[in-house]
Amino acid sequence: MTPRIQKLSLLLANQIAAGEVVERPASVVKELLENSLDAGATRIELDVEQGGIKLLRIRDNGCGIAAEDLSLALAPHATSKIRVLEDLEHVASLGFRGEALASISSVSRLTLTSRQVDAHQAWQVTAEGVGINRQEAPAAHPPGTSIEVRDLFFNVPARRKFLRTEKTEFDHVFEVIKRLALSRFEVALQLRHNGKSVLSLQEACDEASRARRISQICGAAFVESSLKLDVERSGLRLWGWLGLPSAARSQTDLQYFYVNGRMVKDRLVAHAIRQAVQDVLPHNKHPAFVLFLELDPGIVDVNVHPTKHEVRFRDSRAVHDFLYSTLYQSLADVRPGDQLARTG
Ligand code: ADP
Ligand code: MG
Numbered sequence: 001m002t003p004r005i006q007k008l009s010l011l012l013a014n015q016i017a018a019g020e021v022v023e024r025p026a027s028v029v030k031e032l033l034e035n036s037l038d039a040g041a042t043r044i045e046l047d048v049e050q051g052g053i054k055l056l057r058i059r060d061n062g063c064g065i066a067a068e069d070l071s072l073a074l075a076p077h078a079t080s081k082i083r084v085l086e087d088l089e090h091v092a093s094l095g096f097r098g099e100a101l102a103s104i105s106s107v108s109r110l111t112l113t114s115r116q117v118d119a120h121q122a123w124q125v126t127a128e129g130v131g132i133n134r135q136e137a138p139a140a141h142p143p144g145t146s147i148e149v150r151d152l153f154f155n156v157p158a159r160r161k162f163l164r165t166e167k168t169e170f171d172h173v174f175e176v177i178k179r180l181a182l183s184r185f186e187v188a189l190q191l192r193h194n195g196k197s198v199l200s201l202q203e204a205c206d207e208a209s210r211a212r213r214i215s216q217i218c219g220a221a222f223v224e225s226s227l228k229l230d231v232e233r234s235g236l237r238l239w240g241w242l243g244l245p246s247a248a249r250s251q252t253d254l255q256y257f258y259v260n261g262r263m264v265k266d267r268l269v270a271h272a273i274r275q276a277v278q279d280v281l282p283h284n285k286h287p288a289f290v291l292f293l294e295l296d297p298g299i300v301d302v303n304v305h306p307t308k309h310e311v312r313f314r315d316s317r318a319v320h321d322f323l324y325s326t327l328y329q330s331l332a333d334v335r336p337g338d339q340l341a342r343t344g
Contacts, residue, residue, distance in 0.1 A: 011129055014076055014106035015156060022103050024163060025052025026172035028149055031104065033180050034094035036060035037187065038081065039145065042203065045190040046177065051169030053152055061144040064116035067123040070136060073112060074127055076102035090297060094262070101147075105129075107159065108152045114145040129155055174198070178217050179263045182256050182290055185210050214241060214290060218254055222247055222288055227334055231326045236295050236319065238326050243288030244334065245280050254288035260295065262302045265309040269293075272320045276327035293323070 008016070022028060029052065036044050039062025049055035065073055072078045079098030082091055104110060105127040115122035122141035153160035163169060170193055181189050181201055191199040204213040215223040218241075225247040230239035243254070257269055277287045299314040313319045 010076070011106055014102050017076065017099055018103035018107045018156075019159075020103075021100060022107060022152075024172060025056055025152055025169050026176045028052065028056055028104055028108075028152065029058070029173050030176045030180075031095070031100035032056070032058045032147055032149075033176070035100065035147075036062055036145070037180070037184060038093040038095055039063045041144065041187065043188045046192070048170060048173055048191070048193045050194070051163075051166035052173050053163055053166065053169055054150065056149040056152075056173075057146065059144065059146040061142070064119070064122075064143055064145055065112075065114040066116060067119065070112065070114060070123050070125045073114075074101050074105045074110070074125065078102070088303070091303065092297070096303075104149060107154075107156050109150040109154065111148040111150075112145070113139050113141045113147075115141045115143050117143040119143075179256065181213065181217055183258050183261050183263060185213060218288070218290060222254060226288070227330060229326070229330045231330070233322060233326075234318075236293065236322045238291060238293050238323065240291035241289065242277075242291065242327060242330060244331075245282065245285075247288045248281050248285035249288050250285060252286045254290075255286070256290045258292045259300060259302055259311050260293075260297055262311075263309060264302065264311045266311050268313070268316050268320055269311075269323065272323035273327060276324045277331065280331055293319075295319075 021031065025048070029046065029048075033044065033046075036058060039060060041060035041062035043061045045059045047055065047057040069080070075098075077098045079096055081093045081096040081098075082088060088096070101110075101112070106129055109126070109128045111124060111126045113122055113124040122139045123136060124139035124141075125136045153163070174191070177189065177191055177199065181187075181199070185204040188203045189199065189201040190197070199216070201213055201216060202209065204210045211223055211228075222243060223241065226241040226243045228241055231237070243249075247254075257264055257266070257273075259266075259269075273287060273289065273291075281287060301312040304310045304312055
């Protein structure tokens with residue numbers, strides 16, 4: 001007999017949605033950090049215990065959440081970032097799907113504490129799986145928001161089983177932090193693991209402090225053996241640091257490319273970079289770079305998929321040509337005839 005159709009419970013629906021975006025502690029960190037940035041935070045602190053499996057706690061000084069909206073923040077498809085379809089055309093926030101907190105709270109023990117700047121006090125809501133034990137209470141907290149995520153996948157043993165060692169999970173968390181730290185120089189960031197400070201970044205608003213942040217994240221050797229570029233042409237701007245051949249790596253582990261402040265991993269971009277540098281790189285080596293492409297948000301779609309890092313450019317040909325020629329030329333301008341002499 002054909003089974004009858006039933007509506008999924010809210011909890012189960014959220015857990016299934018969580019399957020899409022919450023793979024491991026690092027994916028939780030990405031969502032929480034993006035929320036803090038969307039809230040305009042200029043200072044973010046992250047505490048991680050046991051690779052984030054036991055605890056992730058993020059505290060920001062952003063705009064906070066109104067007491068009346070606190071529980072709503074944990075509801076699926078609830079967002080303050082868009083209202084109507086047209087908003088999608090020019091969405092400037094990192095999130096807008098209203099899924100992250102609902103998903104995360106369905107697979108962890110979550111506490112959300114928040115206070116708006118002009119509010120008398122903070123409010124707190126806890127959730128252990130949606131609909132279970134959800135309470136609201138006043139709390140002490142400076143303006144901003146704290147979110148604590150404990151025991152990830154405590155109620156989904158099948159997912160918990162796929163978590164790796166504490167060290168591996170922390171490496172993934174660290175990578176997410178680095179990516180975001182490179183995209184927002186103006187935000188101060190503190191990262192602690194098991195009570196020990198791992199990364200402490202001051203806000204970096206001038207040239208020298210930006211370079212310092214790059215060297216804290218990518219290593220001093222990278223900054224010393226890279227060229228700083230900033231080129232603008234027909235509405236496209238490319239700036240950042242491109243590693244010289246001496247900074248080339250045997251892995252693709254130092255490749256950060258941002259489109260309008262968002263990290264992307266895109267085939268078109270990768271292809272343009274590879275073509276521009278291939279002649280000067282030693283065999284089997286990969287370029288190192290931290291590059292920022294800025295262009296009119298109307299001619300690029302960076303919201304193709306919540307977890308993939310693809311982009312769609314309206315005129316992909318023009319973008320490819322611009323990236324290729326800018327990088328090729330920048331390298332060619334450096335000490336011509338020296339170690340950069342092209343072989344091809
Ligand atoms: P989205 O980011 O797609 O809107 P989320 O589930 O990540 O969805 O968050 C839901 C809502 O909760 C957000 O739209 C925002 O209004 C609020 N929120 C979440 N985190 C924060 C934060 N750190 N500071 C202020 N508001 C927040
Ligand atoms: Mg979000």
